[in-house]
Amino acid sequence: MSVLEAKQITKIYGDAKSESSTKALNGIDFRVDEGEFVAIMGPSGSGKSTLVSILSGITEPTTGSIDIGGKRIDQMDRFEMALFRRRSLGFVFQEFNLLDSLTIKENIILPMVLDKKETTKMNAKAAEVMKLFDIENIADKYPYEISGGQQQRAAVCRSLVNDPVMVFADEPTGNLDSKSANAVMNCFKKMNEEKNTTILMVTHDVFAASFCKKVIFIKDGRIYLEVASKGTRKEFFNRILDCQAALGGENNDF
Numbered sequence: 001m002s003v004l005e006a007k008q009i010t011k012i013y014g015d016a017k018s019e020s021s022t023k024a025l026n027g028i029d030f031r032v033d034e035g036e037f038v039a040i041m042g043p044s045g046s047g048k049s050t051l052v053s054i055l056s057g058i059t060e061p062t063t064g065s066i067d068i069g070g071k072r073i074d075q076m077d078r079f080e081m082a083l084f085r086r087r088s089l090g091f092v093f094q095e096f097n098l099l100d101s102l103t104i105k106e107n108i109i110l111p112m113v114l115d116k117k118e119t120t121k122m123n124a125k126a127a128e129v130m131k132l133f134d135i136e137n138i139a140d141k142y143p144y145e146i147s148g149g150q151q152q153r154a155a156v157c158r159s160l161v162n163d164p165v166m167v168f169a170d171e172p173t174g175n176l177d178s179k180s181a182n183a184v185m186n187c188f189k190k191m192n193e194e195k196n197t198t199i200l201m202v203t204h205d206v207f208a209a210s211f212c213k214k215v216i217f218i219k220d221g222r223i224y225l226e227v228a229s230k231g232t233r234k235e236f237f238n239r240i241l242d243c244q245a246a247l248g249g250e251n252n253d254f
């Protein structure tokens with residue numbers, strides 16, 4: 001069953017008639033099934049962030065339709081969209097985006113607080129996700145008191161509290177050292193395998209991508225290649241590297 005279905009997505013930044021406009025996406029058809037864990041890779045400027053921000057309702061496409069969980073998000077107004085994002089989608093960004101004035105637990109339940117959920121329900125949910133990712137010991141700390149890896153694991157917890165239809169991540173390991181990146185990717189893997197959460201992640205990082213079930217390469221605003229995981233993670237890692245090399249050519253700046 002598909003969770004996300006996008007058809008003929010294009011995005012032009014700036015006035016289409018002007019020479020200074022940029023065609024960031026060039027007719028992308030895209031489908032994500034329930035329980036998938038997909039990485040989007042591609043050279044810098046190929047349109048990865050634009051694609052994810054359109055698919056998650058942050059940016060409006062120039063043309064095309066997007067259906068998530070049976071809802072046409074491209075037809076929603078700004079208010080409906082904001083509500084849908086808060087209630088039905090999870091987000092993890094490169095910069096963690098935790099509020100410094102709130103504890104880790106308060107940050108994690110923030111989406112539920114905004115939705116005015118009952119306190120007992122919020123506490124139970126926070127306990128559940130913090131236990132899943134093994135960060136109960138930092139529940140009462142503030143973001144500036146913990147490591148980047150721990151902050152990102154808290155952000156992963158926050159993305160899950162509303163039982164989202166799917167989770168979007170843009171370069172979630174971009175600011176992390178390799179040990180923290182490993183811990184964060186294991187959290188994503190766990191939420192995909194144990195909670196069957198559907199995840200779409202943009203990354204430059206072959207190591208991070210090797211945790212996924214599928215990698216989609218985009219280049220010049222188009223889908224170029226799709227590779228499914230088989231064998232061990234190490235084997236998949238090597239295959240992703242090979243695909244990058246084959247695709248890279250003279251513009252290989254992955």
Ligand SMILES: Nc1ncnc2c1ncn2[C@@H]1O[C@H](COP(=O)(O)OP(=O)(O)OP(=O)(O)O)[C@@H](O)[C@H]1O
Nearest residue numbers: 013014022024042043044045046047048049050051
């Ligand atoms: N807000 C914007 N206004 C104008 N042009 C933009 C804007 N955002 C992105 N672009 C352009 O659209 C193209 C795709 O950008 P995008 O950020 O989606 O690439 P990316 O694949 O995420 O790159 P990176 O790997 O560097 O993050 C680029 O040419 C970029 O300069």
Ligand SMILES: [Mg+2]
Nearest residue numbers: 048049050202
């Ligand atoms: Mg980007």
